[in-house]
Amino acid sequence: MMRIFFQKYGFLLVIWLPVGWLSLFFMLPLIEMINVSFSEARRAVPPYNPAFQIGEKGISFQPVFDNYLLIYDYWGDYLWPAVNSIRLAFFSTVWCLFFAYPMAWWIARSKKPLQHILLVLVLMPFWTSSLLRMYALIGLLNPNGVINDFLLWAGIIVTPIQMMQTDFSIYSGMLLTYLPLMILPLYASLVRLDNALLEAAADLGAKNWEIFRTIILPLSLPGVIAGCLLVFIPAVGEFVIPALLGGPEQLMLGKVIWTEFFRNRDWPVAAAIAIILIAIIILPVVYARYQDKEGLS
Amino acid sequence: MRRNVPFLVKLLAIIGFGILYVPVIMMMIYSFNKSKLVSVWAGFSTKWYKELWTDDILITALYKSVLIGISSATISTIFGLLIAIAFVRFASFRGRLFLSLVASAPLVMPEAVTGLSMLLLFIAMEASFGWPSGRGIDTIMIAHATFGMCFAAVVIQTRLRDMDKSLEEAARDLGGRQPFVFLSITFPLILPSIIAAWLLSFTLSFDDLVIASFVSGPGSSTLPIVIFSKIRLGVSPEINAVATLMILSISAFVILGSLLVLRRDGKK
Amino acid sequence: MPPFIRIQNISKKYGVLQAVDAVSFDLEKGELFSLLGPSGCGKTTLLRILAGFEVPTSGLVEIDGQNMANVDPADRPVNIMFQNYALFPHMSVFNNIAYGLQRASLAKNEINHRVEDLLKLVHLTGMGERKPATLSGGQRQRVALARALARRPKLLLLDEPLAALDKKLRSDTQFELVNIQEKLGTTFIVVTHDQEEAMTLSTRIGVMNEGQLVQLATPNEIYENPKTRFIADFVGDISFVPAKINRQDGDYWLMDAAVPIYAACEHNLEAGKSITLAIRPEKITLTPEASGKINEFPVRIDDWAFYGAGTQYRVTGPGGIKLKLFQSHNQPSNAQLRPDQIETGFIHFAPESIIILEDK
Incomplete structure (x- = not known):
């Protein structure tokens, strides 16, 4: 039956x-x-x-x-955070790439026990709460945080440096949150790179920098694109990072939705901003899917 | 000889690992600080850990988070398995495009958007049918299960696609019928990915702040919500202690899991 | 004048593992030399030392009188054709071949000209814009060859150049490779584990085993006079018979095996010593009846296999001697042999065809 x-x-x-x-x-x-x-x-x-x-x-x-007209009229309050979201997400992606590429390279080229250890070290933050890691970062960057305390104690500075509520704190938070997402696709493309190709290039007279420019970089480009999309898409809509680490200058759409909804109780405007946020990420998402299809064929 | 990694690359990589680990390690150290003042070291103490057990709000929130995590991860895994089977085993069916769209869109949807849209639906539904009456554990569970199943589907799909299809065909050739073939052959082979999918869904649920904030009601604050409201009041050794415990316990799981996976891969 | 390529006492140690053990040999300009040996014998390590990817623990490599120690792979007058070709997948055939020329900062005209010439040489004219993935195995092999030749190396190293090709293509490509080598006069070192490949390609073969160069000779010499049991076994088919030297008897030496066997030997042997006799399958003749020749004895046919050009038999002789033999279908006397109808027969072989191996 x-x-x-x-x-x-x-x-x-x-x-x-x-x-x-x-x-x-x-x-x-x-x-x-x-x-x-x-x-x-x-x-x-x-x-x-x-x-x-x-x-x-x-x-x-x-x-x-x-609601949409309101957003247009008060563009300083709404569209500016939209531009800001794109700006901060873009530069966060660049910073992630800057650190993730060497990390992925090192992991891909290292031998077995070290490689496993490094991979676990990359994966671990991936599984632990971003909220808690942002909190840990605050403890470091605060005016009375670990870094300022150390610098004051060492006599390098006289007054604490303002690190919180700056672009710097946002980028630090984004790095802390999204580095693993950038490293993994880069690692996957670099580890597949056949060592014989690098030797062939060296044999044909290429110096280290030329090998990187002509062989390693072009062949890891799919990983670079995948990593950038994996970081940029969630970074645009990020809420926790601008909420905890950013000031008024670092306003992002995710936080504006939150404020409109919980603070101002203007649900229709919050919904309209959410639609705008979707519109911003739709282009990279469609591109990512297109890339995916290309990769399969 | 070309395996050598240039010094500059190694240096940047080490800085990168520093970015990932220094804040968390500093926080862990300061969770053992005697002083209430966060940045002044006043000697070693475990008193903040002891105080945690008397904090009823935290304990209740932890209990709720675990409950929501377990139930939503279970729903996510079951539905994720169904989605994976639909995609990998059924070549074409009506609604395939639709399913692929709705199963992948939550992966890229900003949390604030997902949370807001779900809340709006719950409110509209309550107004129309009287369900769900108010927001609470059940609405958080539904929300978490919804995006969790998409992640679970990705994890299981990858494994199912890699699986040798001829194993299933052999079982059917030897007289096995569905769902017996699935349960006796396919399921054991993809079990590791099912466990991984469950763990991923659980952590996503357990760590989620934004979606839960939208769809929770009064009295259903999860652990991240409680921690978030505490963080807004400032850095405190007590949160250091909670965060340390949570990160250490999850890290222990990750290390254990990775060791198991790597050992299995090593044997192959 | 020093030899064109001089390899002197090259050793390479990985920890306790001696990958290459004091290998020395010289090559003349324009030679096609093969390094033959089973996998793990050190031939690939030696090749990588020549290319500059590995630094030898000790020893000297000289090319055209120039010491190669401390010369970067990029600057050596040596190019290598990799085992799986290592074609750059993201570059067109043209750019693959031009890669080495671009690194040498040649003028664009010159590069175009030289790449076109190379494409012609390897019969790929007009394929320059294709990507490696769209080529057949044979075409890829030719692109790899052209790319390695582009910088006009003094020495070209080929790592298992034909291993990735299927059998039919392999024999055609073999001749093509020899043609190109002769046309250009470049010195080639081919590394291979395939003895047939080494035999057909090379002017000389170096056989390697466990890091050592065990014999260096022409293909014919290695086949007919292998120095050790290992080489005899590795190169071609052969049967071994343990024996003891008895005494000289006229022109031949009498050997005590399970049956007395006469063997020819040009130098003096020590009576009473244990040795191994080896004989190639095609040197043994199988007849249905006894013919009274030297070294003849009856055998039982265990099994046989048809090979087109001939038939291979496995037989057991007196005292349990196991032998392999190959009877060409070319010889009229064998035409009447019907392997499916006979179970016993007689074999005989000339004393000159016996190889005496003095190692254990």
């Missing part, structure tokens, strides 16, 4: 259970968010008047564009 049931309906079950769940709890929320972003804000519970309604008077759809 069970067996016949499985053979007949197992196929449908395997597909439609996850499709159902993800439609209900991923697609539908996005649609509802779009709905809210076109809704009118009001002082009530919930604090908006839905654009799309099914009520006693039947189905009605009355979108309002106020």
